[in-house]
Amino acid sequence: MDIRSRLVAPVLGLGQIVAFASSYYLLGVLADPIAAELDIPSGWLFLALSAAFLVSAILTPAAGRWLERHGGRRMQGWAHVVFAAALLLLAAAPSPAVAVIAIVGLGVGMAIGLYSSAFAILVEIHGQGARPYITQVAMLGALGGALGWPTSRMLLQAFDWRLACVVWASAHLLVCLPLTVFLLPKRSPRPAEPEGARGRLRWDRRMIQIAALFAGGWVVATAMGAHLPRLLEGLGMTPARAAWAAGLMGASALAARLFDLLVLHRSHPVLTVRLASLFHPLGAAVAVFGGAKLAPLLAVGQGAGNGLLSTASGVLPLHVFGPERYAVRQAMILTPARYFQAVAPAAWALTIDASPLLALALSSLICLGVCALTFGLAPAGE
Template identity: 55%
Template sequence: MSSAAVSRLIIPVLGLGMIVSFASSYYLLGVLADPLAAGAGTTPRMVFTALSGAFLVSAALSPFGGHWIDRRGGREVLSAAAMIFALALTLLGLAREPVAMVAGILLLGAGMGVGLYGPAYAVLVALHGEAAKKPITAVSLLGAFGGALGWPLTLVMIETLGWRGACFVWAGAHVLLCLPLYWAVLPDGRAGGRPPASGRVRWDGTMIRLAVLFAGAWWVATAMSAHLPRLLTRLGLTPAEAALAAGLMAGAAIAVRLIVLAAPGRGSPVVAARAATLLHPAGALVAFVGGKATAGAVALGQGAGNGLLAVASGVLPLHLFGRENYGARQALVLTPARFVQAGAPVLYGMVLDRSAGLALLASSGICLVMFAMTFGLRPKPGL
């Protein structure tokens, strides 16, 4: 295969890797928790407690993963992550007691810490430099199908192969599909072409603003992924209607990425991120005022806003700081987000127990703080 043909496969391969990685980690326990808990002799609450621990492991490893990307390139990091995911999923599939189950979930956290969007975006920045916005958007678009397809695919596997079989199939997808494709298609980061690195990345006002922006975004996104159907039932929908309306969130996230991908690309990423922070509050306001008839607006607003911010997490560090130390910088500004998301399901659930209105007010308030953080974001001199 010619080098040009291989180059054209980079975005599809990265997108496929993100679909498999998200579906088999971040979105896995949404449908696997109950049978996994029963098979390991514990409760679903223990499963989700372990998942919170996995988010903390992910946060702790994220800065290391960023420096690893800058030193060795995205191909090596993604390949290692595929092996970590496969080992974690195999351990879960074999788990017959709580200790093994918890170990498997925590190992999933290690995979998430080094193997989600960060190294994929770093590959694209190494290849395209400041022109990587469109490729990042394309990979983010494909990765969104990890959420849209992950739950139904895992459910089908559970129904046909059992929950252990589902774990083994996802493990096999990492080893037999993703890993060979990474090595066959992605460039070797050690052979040159990596973004330049010049010393340690230091915090400044812009990075603090980005960290607060994305910490809020991830907190709200994690809270919504855990509680959106329940929130919608509090707004008057039946459980079946709530499940259907919640599905609008994934559809909106995919649709908004398609729009960004099709756009000419001359707009400011900062302005796009600023607009994205207002979409959840707008949907929440419509849903709260309209009640049952307009409850789906909160799912649409959250999905569209989160879709734009997922792209921004890759584009804004590049837009504001350039290629230099991209992997380490992007990982560093997202590290607080990984920590705060661990507490989102519990804390938002406590607020939702009080009332749906208070819950919408809390998540919208966080989005308004994010909105404020977008002011003062300017590219460093010389970019």
């Protein structure tokens, strides 16, 4: 393997760090100062982020088809351009309406630039052997929050929120885009196929099963990402300790992906999904029965589950169906999860207001359902 080939996973991983930090995790730090300057409730900005999730869900199937035709390298490059355009529009926003439009525009970048195109590039290069490289990229992507939040906070303290958006846009245009264009390989030409040979993929029982399990897993992941500190406070922790403990989720996710890379890489990815689905209920049970002292283990369990589930989202469809039409099939499978992801924060906000224990019971039951959905999945031909 030459040097250029060795750089593919790091380049894709860097792109995921910047993409997640400047979209999913951006408002966690910048929402309040943006709202204060534009004189609007910060809730409007998070509503715009939910709309961005919906845009991402709507565009995901078309993105998968476009990716199949043109290759992941081109889509990854366009994703950096779209992210940068939305961030620059947000930085220049003279009114709340323009800021909302810019945040919703991030959803276009999410549809084409978060994991899916990166994983497709790796499958184009490595085929059935792409698993360890997918895990490497997912492991680096886990740093999007761990590095994104403090970086945005540092930029905010040193300058202001507008310049922070400009810096993130510059990272897309001046760092990630050139690396994508010059270091990622072009897709090898495909042999000519009869017209209509690559028709519309149809849902089958295994695709429905995998789509349902990822929808359940992402609902819980998104809900916990939005409300974990509140849940920890509901278990008896002080706000300061809850904020610190919630930070364990990112470290745990990174450790879980490293475990998958070093230990689970030869196992069937169904095992990865089963472990991912059980970590949250285990952490929730320990936290509920152990009280405030053991409540941080909820963050550890959730982080471990998130870490393994992200890797599995790229590997399980590949292992069950093979590399043929991977991009389109993966987009179809993950689309329901993106829709559910958009409504999870609001739904869990209402549940937590009713009872933190009820919220944890609901999330744990969903995770156990995800585990049950892994049975009956096997690679084609088995």
